[in-house]
Amino acid sequence: MAxxxxxxxxxxxxxxxxxxxxxxxxxKQFQVTRPTVRQGLTELRASGxxxxxxxxxxxxxxxxxxxxxxxxxxxxxxxxxxxxxADGIRWTDAxxxxxxxxDAPLAIADLLRIPPGEPMITHDVLQTADQGxxxxxxxxxxxxxxxxxxxxxxxxxxxxxxxxxxxxxLGHEVSFTEHVRPRMPLPDQxxxxxxxxxxxxxxxxxxxxxxxxxxxxxxxxxLPGEDLEVSYPL
Numbered sequence: 001m002a003x004x005x006x007x008x009x010x011x012x013x014x015x016x017x018x019x020x021x022x023x024x025x026x027x028k029q030f031q032v033t034r035p036t037v038r039q040g041l042t043e044l045r046a047s048g049x050x051x052x053x054x055x056x057x058x059x060x061x062x063x064x065x066x067x068x069x070x071x072x073x074x075x076x077x078x079x080x081x082x083x084x085x086a087d088g089i090r091w092t093d094a095x096x097x098x099x100x101x102x103d104a105p106l107a108i109a110d111l112l113r114i115p116p117g118e119p120m121i122t123h124d125v126l127q128t129a130d131q132g133x134x135x136x137x138x139x140x141x142x143x144x145x146x147x148x149x150x151x152x153x154x155x156x157x158x159x160x161x162x163x164x165x166x167x168x169x170l171g172h173e174v175s176f177t178e179h180v181r182p183r184m185p186l187p188d189q190x191x192x193x194x195x196x197x198x199x200x201x202x203x204x205x206x207x208x209x210x211x212x213x214x215x216x217x218x219x220x221x222x223l224p225g226e227d228l229e230v231s232y233p234l
Contacts, residue, residue, distance in 0.1 A: 001026060001030045001032065001036075001037065001040040002040040002041075002043045002044055004030075005020065005040070005044060005049075005050075006044060006047070006049060009044075009049050009050070009060055014060050015060065016060050016061065016062035016064075016065075017059060017060060017062045017065065018059065018060050019056070019057045019058065019059050019060075020041075020050065020057065020058045020059070020060065022057060023037045023038065023041075026040075041058055042196055042197050042198055043198070044058075045058075045196065045198055045199065046197065046198025046199075047198075048061060049061055051065070051226075051227060052226075052227070053068060053227075054068060067227045067228055067229045068227045068228075069227060069228045069229075070228075070229050070230075070231050071087045071089075071223075071228065071229070071230050071231065072086040072087045072088075072230075072231050072232075073086060073087070073178060073204070073230050073231065073232050074086035074176075074232065074233065075161070075164065075176055077164075081165065081168075082161070082165065083161040083162075083164040083165060084161060085161070089129045089130075089134065090129060091127040091128070091129050091136070091138075092127060092128055092129065093125050093126070093127055094125075094126045094127060094128045094132075094135075095125065095126055096125075097123055097124060097125035097159065098122075098123075098124040098125070099121065099122070099123050099124075099156070100121075100122050100124070101119055101120070101121065101122070102119070102120050102121075102122040102141065103117045103118070103119055103120070104116055104117060104118045104119075104120050104141070104143070108120075108141055108218060111205065111207055111215065111218055112141070112143055112207070112215045112218055113214075113215055114143050114145060114215075118143055118144065118145065119143075119144045120141045120142060120143050120144065121141070121142045121144070121147075121157060122139065122140070122141055123139065123140040123142075123157075123159055123160075124137075124138075124139045124140075125137075125138055125139075125159075126138075126192050135192070135193050135194065135224065136193075136221055136222060136223050137189060137192055137193065137220075137221070137222035138160070138219065138220070138221055138222075139219065139220040140159070140160055140163065140217060140218070140219045140220075141217060141218045141219075141220075142157060142163070142216070142217045146216050146217070150170055152166070160219060163217065164208065167208065167210070167216055167217075172210035172211065172216060173210060173211040174208050174209070174210060174216065175208075175209055175211075176206055176207065176208055176209075177206070177207045177209070178204055178205065178206045178207075178232075179204070179205040179207075180202060180203070180204050180205075180230060181202075181203050182200045182201070182202055182203070182225050183200060183201065183203050184200050184201075185199075185200070185201045185222070189201060189222055193222065193223075193224050194224075195224055195226070196226075199224065199225065199226045200225040201222050201223060201224060201225050202221075202222070202223040202224075202225045202228065202230065203220065203221075203222055204220070204221040204222075204223065204230070205218065205219070205220055205221075206218070206219040206220075206221070
């Protein structure tokens with residue numbers, strides 16, 4: 001079935017932007033079960049030939065098609081002094097956050113400009129929004145050296161975005177830089193984000209720095225990359 005559809009897409013029988021036959025129609029045509037049809041469509045998605053559109057079906061991918069979801073990136077501070085995400089999404093922890101002590105691996109240490117192996121506080125959580133339709137994995141690293149001599153030497157740090165207010169209260173004027181790249185998920189990430197086989201995730205790394213350019217924290221966001229784009233003001 002996948003070979004048949006692939007040939008028809010490549011020869012123009014199914015042009016870009018056109019929907020494929022429904023799962024029910026394909027199951028009847030090829031005399032297979034609907035799970036088998038979904039497996040074939042997953043193979044085509046992994047090849048970049050088709051894309052699902054929620055509530056409408058599976059469409060031949062067009063180079064000019066727009067994603068179904070655009071997320072504005074950035075952080076702003078309200079008049080009340082609270083820090084909020086630019087996209088306005090209110091995330092809820094889907095499970096208890098895992099707070100651990102971690103020794104900085106080389107890649108993280110490089111971005112935080114600390115020696116590899118320096119101890120850090122790590123906050124790791126799965127978050128959901130829009131009644132569970134939106135999901136993201138969010139991890140925060142804060143080097144111990146940032147907290148030396150502060151009241152948080154021996155007390156828990158709050159999670160983002162409250163963490164940004166803590167930095168401000170400690171006298172830091174914070175700003176942010178984000179790095180974005182797509183990659184294939186690890187098995188546990190695919191399961192947590194409910195990613196079908198062959199679908200990448202967006203890996204966004206946010207570094208918080210103070211007015212002197214000293215990194216204070218690093219966050220990692222893992223987002224489903226199936227039909228999502230992120231938007232930044234310049």
